[in-house]
């Protein structure tokens with residue numbers, strides 16, 4: 728891959744992030760939640776490993792929410808009709824976000840709660 732093609736792909740990916748931030752309220756919500764978690768982590772004084780876990784969870788959550796939004800768009804593009812497969816695809820993608828969000832909350836509590844109480 729030439730440097731030019733690499734930067735082109737990078738630019739498209741950046742555009743994708745911009746679109747997600749502009750059009751998806753959930754992504755903005757996750758971003759605000761991430762800022763609050765980072766501020767809480769700063770005041771709580773997390774270890775090196777705990778920061779790695781927190782960063783991985785924040786990035787994973789936002790990335791997964793973006794994939795969910797992309798799947799919603801593809802489904803809407805494929806059909807404007809109600810179709811059981813369209814429902815399954817959208818609901819499974821939303822379910823994947825829920826699984827990761829639940830795990831993130833549990834891990835967050837395991838990291839933060841012992842330091843607060």
Ligand SMILES: Nc1ncnc2c1ncn2[C@@H]1O[C@H](COP(=O)(O)OP(=O)(O)OP(=O)(O)O)[C@@H](O)[C@H]1O
Pocket residue numbers: 799806807808809810811813814815817818821
């Ligand atoms: N084309 C479709 N065929 C069948 N079920 C659908 C279709 N589009 C959406 N659904 C289902 O209808 C319910 C509500 O979907 P809705 O479109 O309101 O939200 P969404 O597309 O999942 O997310 P968002 O509100 O963020 O756009 C969900 O269970 C979804 O799977």
